[in-house]
């Protein structure tokens with residue numbers, strides 16, 4: 001029986017240890033006891049993450065007629081962040097508990113309380129609480145937010161007291177100085193989102209690419225946020241990677257495009273193998289200062305349904321602010337209607353790390369196999385074959401009698417086509433298990449029959465069934481199964 005561990009907090013613990021033990025994700029600078037909310041991807045993690053980035057990149061550019069990519073730098077002119085609103089309002093409200101000295105996001109404390117009320121069947125109360133909070137935050141009434149926390153009798157989970165400080169705004173941008181001589185140095189920021197690199201290049205791309213509206217610009221890159229409370233493994237990090245696409249449209253058509261992109265992005269996640277009932281849309285109650293519509297695609301992580309991707313209709317807010325501050329026109333001449341205008345923007349923004357976590361959680365499978373005395377537990381990672389870090393392991397049944405050499409010959413033949421590994425150490429069952437644990441979809445075994453008739457067995461990770469095929473057919477058979485085309489076909 002299959003038992004997917006996706007809905008308890010202890011499942012997350014199992015997944016975190018699995019990720020570490022099998023080379024997917026390590027805590028950063030671990031020999032110094034790590035750095036909070038920063039992680040490194042290991043030898044298998046980087047392959048999975050690269051595959052996710054490639055599949056996203058191709059789905060957003062190659063498969064679209066009118067989307068191109070760029071790679072902008074992390075450092076940008078500091079006025080960029082003034083124009084975008086990040087200097088003035090990229091804040092989270094924080095509150096400290098005086099007894100435990102622990103720091104929390106005030107809005108998260110209230111959101112958690114609202115979720116609890118909802119679980120208790122008090123949906124109206126839950127909604128009213130969120131509306132009250134949104135009103136206070138919009139008005140900059142931080143004392144009001146604190147009062148809500150007191151009125152709700154929310155206590156610190158560590159000290160169990162309600163001895164709260166005042167609520168303060170905390171800007172999430174990391175800053176540093178550029179320039180060698182301190183007098184000349186000026187303050188710059190590590191970008192908190194990749195989107196602005198696209199906005200400031202809007203005209204460069206439009207003109208040099210002779211792009212006609214509607215068109216999009218896609219980008220993958222690092223972003224940095226000094227998150228107040230970082231938790232849930234790679235879900236909330238201080239350094240992370242975003243995959244964003246800004247789609248520039250004629251004003252007035254943004255809602256149609258918003259609906260189209262919502263549907264396209266939901267399809268994408270399902271095509272990667274995430275089940276429909278583990279994904280849902282969540283409309284924003286409180287719109288960001290730049291948006292006229294916003295929705296999250298949430299995935300059912302072991303700690304509940306949480307945001308994985310945001311889709312926002314950003315109006316002309318960003319280009320307009322850049323035009324005002326830079327004094328450079330950010331307009332497009334639309335030949336169809338003979339008009340100049342600042343385009344509206346619909347953006348899709350997904351965290352590569354959150355998508356990675358969703359794919360890993362969904363893939364982690366514990367299963368009981370065999371019967372009676374033969375019964376045992378096995379764990380495997382059920383990745384879509386196109387996403388798996390290693391596509392095929394070639395295993396000689398034994399090292400002697402030329403089997404190892406034959407297996408290595410096969411590796412040489414197929415390793416240009418897809419990620420192939422070779423393993424000759426230990427009993428064959430143990431070697432299968434090793435591959436199951438990192439999610440390798442196929443194991444090819446070279447045995448004595450291979451030496452006679454040039455055939456091998458090929459074992460399927462999920463069903464554990466084996467079939468015998470000719471070495472000559474290997475490349476095509478595996479190549480077909482692990483190709484990203486299998487994902488793209490589902491996007492049509």
Ligand code: ATP
Nearest residue numbers: 235236237240242307308309310349350351353354
């Ligand atoms: P949250 O509400 O969880 O803080 P957000 O609404 O601020 O997220 P956006 O600004 O919309 O997030 O960023 C787009 C995407 O970037 C998110 O959907 C998420 O996948 C990813 N992301 C944002 N912050 C982080 C983070 N600290 N660590 C990892 N991924 C992140």
